[in-house]
Amino acid sequence: MSQPRVIALFPEASFGAALNCVGIAQKLRDMGAIPVFLCHPGFTGVFAEYGFKEYHLPAPSQPQAQKNEDYWQAFINTHLPHFNLSAEAQLPTYVAPTWEAIVDTAIDAEAGVESLLDQIRPDAILLDNVIMFPAIVRSGYPWIRIVSCAETEIPDPNVPPYLSGLAPEDDAAVTRFEQTYLNATASAHQRYNAFRKSRGLRPLPAGTFLENSDRLNLLLAPSAVRYSRARPLPRERFVFLEGCVREESRFDPPQLPADDGPLIYMSFGSLGAIDTDLIGKMIDTFATLPARFMVNVGGFLEAYQHVPDNVYLGSWFPQPSVVEQSALFIHHGGNNSFCEALFHGVPSLVIPYCWDGHDNAQRAQATGTGRRLDRTTWSPDTLREAILALLNDTPMAARLQRISREMQAEPGARRAAEAVMAAIDVSH
Incomplete structure (x- = not known):
């Protein structure tokens, strides 16, 4: 009997990529493979x-770890105002420094x-990242790319x-955007x-x-929002997934003092949670609506002193x-x-x-699967209306x-695992 395939998954140090890979790994495990994770410092225990x-x-030494933590905190604090800029205006102010930091990470991790x-x-090796680590190619092991960002990551006219x-x-x-992007990323790319x-x-x-x-x-580009390229x-090398939703434990919403109306969930991810001012103003608006709200505020629970009766805050859901x-x-x-919502x-x-x-905001609006709201121009009235x-x-x-019925009939995590196992069988 052949030995189970050992598959190393290497997501970038973000929860989006990490949890996407968990969904694929769960299905690989169901198929008899042995998925393991290469784990960035700071993600210890997430996959376990x-x-x-x-x-x-x-892991860096304690002094270096503190230095790294201080650096990233300063990086985010510096760039928080840039989140209020247009996508094009973010290219020199946020995107270019971020690519510089990503290149640093790749060099340091090699x-x-x-x-x-x-x-x-x-x-x-399954690589879910925005940059190649040369050690992966040099290892000689078959490697597979996962694009868990938007489909736009792979260009087409x-x-x-x-x-x-x-x-x-x-x-x-x-x-104009394409040229500005090339100019902004030229230093990091070189x-x-x-x-x-x-x-x-x-x-x-x-x-x-x-x-x-x-x-x-x-x-990860569901057919409902996919572009016609x-x-x-080529279908033999590129497999589109109907999302990639992991299996997760059941969450029973807590009873709230104001426990009427539909349930609305809000999460801006681990990075967006740092904008406590924006989230606090939105929570004030939630108090005026006939609905219940579950709000992911990451590690900033202590920043919210007055929570309305129809709102529940959590550091993770x-x-x-x-x-x-x-x-x-x-x-x-x-x-x-976006894929989980679909x-x-x-x-x-x-x-x-x-x-x-x-x-994804543009795509939700264009495909009639949601609406976009600008983070700088919204008001309580426009938020309530939306x-x-x-x-x-x-x-x-x-x-x-x-859309949901079609996606659940062809779950992306299962399709990904099947494609991975087939690709491995061909290579062996």
Whole structure:
């Protein structure tokens, strides 16, 4: 009898990518494989909580760890005002420094990734990131790319530029954004290509930090919001997923003093939770609505002193379970959040602040699966109007229920696991 396949999953250090990979790993485990995780410092225990073995990248010394924590806190605090800018204006102010930091992370992690892969000796590596770690290619093990950001990450003439939030037909804005993006990322890209060269890898085209896999690429882009590409991606190497929703424990909403009305869930992700001022103002508006609200505030519970009777705050929720029970999901446009809303037939009110949140906000509006609200121009009146309109949009509700049925008939996590196992069998 052949030995079970060992599959190493390496998500970036964000909960969106991490929990997307958990969903795929759960299905791989059901199929008899042994999924393990390469784990960034700070994510220790996240994957073990779901029963997976973790291999930890080297943790910095205590003084260095404190220095790193201080750096990232300062980084976020510095860039919080930039979240109020347009997607194009964020390119030099936020996107360019973020790419510099991502390149630093790839360089710093290289030796650790190489060492862990030598230790694990996997049958395949699943990389869910926005940048290639040369150690993965150099290891010689088959590797598979996961695109858990928006589909826009893989360009096409019919697809608007990555991170732009633009409609594809807005030709002048698309051209201007593309050139601004290349200019803003040129320094980080040049430094990254020099690093790749030092590790024996070919350079990548301008603006590109991660190549497609020659073996298999998985894209979290449900058919309901997918673009019609001018150059269709080869089906033998590119598999589109109907979302990728993990199996999660059941969440029973707590009884609230004001316990009437539909359940509405809000989460802006671990990064967006830092904007306590914005969330606090939204909570004040929630108090005026005939609904119940579950609000994910991350590690900032202590920032909220006065919580309305119809609002429950938490530092973490088993999100798929909460979304399934909700009538509306207010979120930042993260691809996992958007896909979970679609999977469960729930409308999205997207208030984007950075990265592919702009892309998903545009897509929700364009496909009639939700609405976009600008984080700088909203008011209590416009927020109330948007919430009530989405709760009472009968045609959208019917459309989303159809989308949900179609997605649940072909779950993305299962489809991903099947594609991975088939690709591994071919390589062996």
